[in-house]
Amino acid sequence: MTLRLDALSVGYRRHTVLTGLSAVAGRGELTILLGPNGVGKSTMIRALAGLQPPLSGGMSLDGADLTRLSTTERARRIAVVLTERVSPGLLTGRELVSFGRHPHTGFTGALGQRDRDVVAWALDVVDATHLADRDLSEVSDGERQRLLTARALAQEPDLLLLDEPSAFLDAPSRVALMGLLRRLATERDLAIVVSTHEVELALRLADTAWLIDAHGTLHTGTPQQLVSDGTVSAVFDTEQLRFDPVSGTFEPRERLPA
Numbered sequence: 001m002t003l004r005l006d007a008l009s010v011g012y013r014r015h016t017v018l019t020g021l022s023a024v025a026g027r028g029e030l031t032i033l034l035g036p037n038g039v040g041k042s043t044m045i046r047a048l049a050g051l052q053p054p055l056s057g058g059m060s061l062d063g064a065d066l067t068r069l070s071t072t073e074r075a076r077r078i079a080v081v082l083t084e085r086v087s088p089g090l091l092t093g094r095e096l097v098s099f100g101r102h103p104h105t106g107f108t109g110a111l112g113q114r115d116r117d118v119v120a121w122a123l124d125v126v127d128a129t130h131l132a133d134r135d136l137s138e139v140s141d142g143e144r145q146r147l148l149t150a151r152a153l154a155q156e157p158d159l160l161l162l163d164e165p166s167a168f169l170d171a172p173s174r175v176a177l178m179g180l181l182r183r184l185a186t187e188r189d190l191a192i193v194v195s196t197h198e199v200e201l202a203l204r205l206a207d208t209a210w211l212i213d214a215h216g217t218l219h220t221g222t223p224q225q226l227v228s229d230g231t232v233s234a235v236f237d238t239e240q241l242r243f244d245p246v247s248g249t250f251e252p253r254e255r256l257p258a
């Protein structure tokens with residue numbers, strides 16, 4: 001039960017961003033997508049979510065070709081959280097999260113008791129119950145990010161994609177969110193792919209890492225494999241900072257033994 005990429009190319013009409021992407025993200029696993037700025041992480045997440053067509057190659061979920069899923073089927077199976085600001089309109093937090101149930105509700109769109117229970121669960125699990133009755137126009141960036149994550153969880157997808165979900169969160173909330181994603185992957189048997197710049201934290205918690213280097217090559221493996229074979233250092237080390245495989249943190253070069 002997996003998301004599978006086969007020689008996938010993603011990009012834009014006049015700009016191929018990444019080619020030859022082959023990788024697997026398993027259900028029940030947290031997969032992190034890492035790489036320097038501008039390398040193509042968001043483009044890849046958007047293509048996987050069906051928000052832009054792939055340029056070539058294949059991608060499948062549990063064997064089903066993702067490009068051939070109907071809109072409804074895609075909405076039932078795949079949820080995505082992007083960093084883009086949403087226009088809040090006149091919605092409350094609960095109403096926004098309730099939108100996540102729409103792929104599952106019938107023709108009328110009316111929520112049943114189970115839908116309401118799932119919405120309450122999603123709000124609770126991202127620690128946003130106190131935002132349920134707040135107007136979206138009045139919540140902070142970090143609070144809105146929690147609600148968008150809750151909306152995606154309310155969808156009860158098989159595959160959850162998140163693009164830099166911690167961009168607006170404070171340090172404790174970033175740790176909490178990544179821990180929550182780790183836990184949900186196992187508990188809900190979800191495939192979760194999350195792009196992040198929180199390299200140290202993500203490497204500590206992930207089951208699988210997809211690491212794109214500056215040349216656009218995708219390296220995959222367990223975090224431990226990519227740390228010990230030097231890939232993490234090759235991608236992220238700078239003149240000032242070096243990844244220390246023992247502590248799993250970036251350290252100023254002068255503090256480390258040569």
Ligand SMILES: Nc1ncnc2c1ncn2[C@@H]1O[C@H](COP(=O)(O)OP(=O)(O)OP(=O)(O)O)[C@@H](O)[C@H]1O
Nearest residue numbers: 012013015017035036037038039040041042043044
């Ligand atoms: N709509 C677009 N049309 C054409 N090129 C685009 C478009 N959006 C992004 N790009 C380009 O695609 C490349 C990859 O951008 P993308 O946002 O996917 O990178 P990223 O790895 O998510 O970066 P960051 O870590 O800075 O968020 C960049 O060169 C960017 O300029």
